[in-house]
Amino acid sequence: MIHGELNLNAEAASSLEKLLPRLKAAFKDEIAADPQTWQVFTERLNTHFPALFRLYHRLYAVRYDFFYHLENLLVELANASFSRPADLRALDLEREANPLWFQSNAMVGGVCYVDLFAGNLDGIRAKIPYFKELGLTYLHMMPLFRMPEGENDGGYAVSSFREVHPPLGSMAQLAELSRALRGEGISLVLDLIINHTSDEHIWAERAKKGEPRYEAMYGIYPDRTIPDLYERNLREIFPDEHPGAFTWFEQLKKWVWTTFHSYQWDLDYANPDVFNHMAAEMLFLANQGIEIFRLDAVAFIWKELGTSCENLPEAHIILQGYNALTRIAAPSMLFKSEAIVHPDEVARYISPEECQLSYNPLVMALLWNTMATRNVDLLHQALRGRFAIHPATAWVNYVRCHDDIGWTFDDADAARLGINGSDHRKFLNEFYRGRFPGSFARGLPFQENPKTGDCRISGTCASLAGLEKALQEEGPAEVELAIRRIALLYNVVMTLGGIPLIYLGDEIGTMNDYSYLDNPAHKDDSRWVHRPAADPQKYARRHDPQSLEGRVYANMRSIITFRKAHPELAGGELETIESGCGSVLMYSRSHAGSRRLVILANFSEQTQAVSPWTVQQNNLLAKTRLFGAAQALENGAVQLPPYDFSVFG
Ligand code: GLC
Numbered sequence: 001m002i003h004g005e006l007n008l009n010a011e012a013a014s015s016l017e018k019l020l021p022r023l024k025a026a027f028k029d030e031i032a033a034d035p036q037t038w039q040v041f042t043e044r045l046n047t048h049f050p051a052l053f054r055l056y057h058r059l060y061a062v063r064y065d066f067f068y069h070l071e072n073l074l075v076e077l078a079n080a081s082f083s084r085p086a087d088l089r090a091l092d093l094e095r096e097a098n099p100l101w102f103q104s105n106a107m108v109g110g111v112c113y114v115d116l117f118a119g120n121l122d123g124i125r126a127k128i129p130y131f132k133e134l135g136l137t138y139l140h141m142m143p144l145f146r147m148p149e150g151e152n153d154g155g156y157a158v159s160s161f162r163e164v165h166p167p168l169g170s171m172a173q174l175a176e177l178s179r180a181l182r183g184e185g186i187s188l189v190l191d192l193i194i195n196h197t198s199d200e201h202i203w204a205e206r207a208k209k210g211e212p213r214y215e216a217m218y219g220i221y222p223d224r225t226i227p228d229l230y231e232r233n234l235r236e237i238f239p240d241e242h243p244g245a246f247t248w249f250e251q252l253k254k255w256v257w258t259t260f261h262s263y264q265w266d267l268d269y270a271n272p273d274v275f276n277h278m279a280a281e282m283l284f285l286a287n288q289g290i291e292i293f294r295l296d297a298v299a300f301i302w303k304e305l306g307t308s309c310e311n312l313p314e315a316h317i318i319l320q321g322y323n324a325l326t327r328i329a330a331p332s333m334l335f336k337s338e339a340i341v342h343p344d345e346v347a348r349y350i351s352p353e354e355c356q357l358s359y360n361p362l363v364m365a366l367l368w369n370t371m372a373t374r375n376v377d378l379l380h381q382a383l384r385g386r387f388a389i390h391p392a393t394a395w396v397n398y399v400r401c402h403d404d405i406g407w408t409f410d411d412a413d414a415a416r417l418g419i420n421g422s423d424h425r426k427f428l429n430e431f432y433r434g435r436f437p438g439s440f441a442r443g444l445p446f447q448e449n450p451k452t453g454d455c456r457i458s459g460t461c462a463s464l465a466g467l468e469k470a471l472q473e474e475g476p477a478e479v480e481l482a483i484r485r486i487a488l489l490y491n492v493v494m495t496l497g498g499i500p501l502i503y504l505g506d507e508i509g510t511m512n513d514y515s516y517l518d519n520p521a522h523k524d525d526s527r528w529v530h531r532p533a534a535d536p537q538k539y540a541r542r543h544d545p546q547s548l549e550g551r552v553y554a555n556m557r558s559i560i561t562f563r564k565a566h567p568e569l570a571g572g573e574l575e576t577i578e579s580g581c582g583s584v585l586m587y588s589r590s591h592a593g594s595r596r597l598v599i600l601a602n603f604s605e606q607t608q609a610v611s612p613w614t615v616q617q618n619n620l621l622a623k624t625r626l627f628g629a630a631q632a633l634e635n636g637a638v639q640l641p642p643y644d645f646s647v648f649g
């Protein structure tokens with residue numbers, strides 16, 4: 001018999017028809033107790049199953065046991081739906097009715113390590129008044145799951161997704177905390193580390209014992225044959241730690257795929273068992289009240305011989321599959337992608353069906369580029385050509401995070417401006433290591449690779465912006481400039497469009513902390529220089545306008561207050577404007593037909609002026625200056641003091 005092309009919609013419908021009665025039988029007690037949940041569940045399933053089926057089929061149809069895994073997945077979904085707490089079900093309905101809630105100008109994010117910021121989960125709870133004072137509506141706590149003692153990559157080596165690392169608290173406390181935060185208008189964000197587990201995770205432990213089902217969850221090879229084939233095309237991510245992407249495990253007498261550290265074992269998503277296991281962990285966590293998952297290292301989750309094993313089409317399918325699961329069992333959930341890769345690739349993770357949110361690593365890196373060069377061209381070009389994304393999604397714009405800064409701009413973009421990408425990266429690394437003459441920065445190299453010349457940069461916002469050097473070697477004038485640089489960077493991310501994210505500590509000008517060198521678990525990873533413990537004495541000075549902390553904090557508070565008062569800053573509609581002045585970035589914002597705010601940012605320590613022509617074109621003199629210190633001159637130009645950020649509207 002000759003068959004036509006498989007009609008996947010018809011197959012999806014007929015699969016669901018076969019599976020639903022089995023599900024109904026398996027959950028008959030739950031259904032009797034809670035018919036309403038079953039009804040909502042089946043409605044959502046009917047809507048989203050065709051997409052889920054298509055994606056799952058695309059990944060796993062080649063497996064003889066495809067249907068078995070599909071059925072298990074539906075069981076997980078039904079389980080999750082029945083065990084979802086009532087307040088989260090209410091939240092689901094609320095967010096289904098208002099799916100673009102995250103685009104509000106009231107949104108402001110913050111990120112911190114639980115232990116370093118507040119000791120433990122109770123400590124974080126005690127900080128809620130502070131988060132509110134600052135204006136946060138989004139709190140990302142760095143990984144807090146059970147992790148190995150000693151080296152654990154700041155928690156990115158997860159030993160159990162269902163347990164909080166004991167010194168930090170318990171899963172019950174986490175769920176309570178999420179509720180307490182939500183009660184105060186703050187959404188909890190946590191990492192879902194899907195690419196790997198720690199080598200102490202129960203799955204890895206069972207693999208180490210040679211259990212075939214668990215060995216099959218990881219990339220484990222008896223000898224170098226296959227690893228060597230893969231490595232022909234792989235990038236080295238943490239070359240300081242181990243060369244290539246594989247680690248020899250003496251206990252197993254085998255090679256294990258370890259993209260990051262050797263104690264972080266990559267999962268093998270070609271195995272549907274892995275997809276389903278991680279789905280169950282995700283749904284469990286969603287029911288603890290996490291509202292946004294930061295999906296860690298998404299670029300690496302699918303491997304294919306002969307490719308770089310980064311950003312492959314199947315990686316997107318996996319994320320879309322997980323997205324479909326949340327639409328069915330936890331529809332208020334959002335995904336944020338962490339893809340610190342080429343800007344073309346970053347954009348591919350963003351869509352309502354995949355990740356509604358994404359870090360904006362390009363803008364982050366180019367903000368620092370602009371600070372170093374005092375020239376806005378690359379940033380302006382990126383905002384013009386690469387900022388617009390689907391209207392139902394949003395960028396998460398940031399200045400610093402817990403990771404290094406990589407110079408991820410596109411070489412062809414740079415070439416169009418007459419800039420040689422690789423030379424320019426060398427310059428930026430020299431500049432931020434403080435080795436370029438006149439540099440204000442105090443950064444450290446991260447993962448410098450002598451084979452390729454690659455290097456990235458560690459350091460806190462304040463130290464990279466010149467505060468450390470100004471305090472130690474210069475004087476009050478340079479301190480003032482550094483404080484203005486910090487403010488300018490944050491003012492831009494607060495107004496570009498999308499969700500601004502503060503790396504907590506930056507709001508009081510926290511500088512590098514070199515004590516990581518004394519900690520054997522940290523000394524080989526310079527990112528710890530920008531992960532200091534919060535200093536209560538410094539935080540206590542934040543309301544003192546004479547103190548450094550107070551000066552930085554006042555700036556942060558004023559831009560947050562401004563953002564929250566201006567609905568023009570909601571959403572992501574941004575228009576770039578040629579300022580005609582190399583150091584002045586100019587853009588306008590409006591939302592849903594609101595008036596237009598025109599923004600000017602001077603990235604230089606010199607006073608700058610935009611020409612009368614630019615002023616007229618943008619009708620600046622007819623507008624009110626709502627923020628900043630720009631002044632109209634007699635000749636019709638507008639002049640900006642050093643590092644000034646002004647808004648007209
Ligand atoms: C992400 C994290 C980074 C971690 C890596 C491995 O990139 O941001 O800190 O080292 O994933 O999990």
Ligand code: GLC
Binds near residue numbers: 237297299339403456
């Ligand atoms: C981590 C590393 C970063 C690397 C990225 C890849 O974030 O810190 O340097 O580029 O992973 O996703």
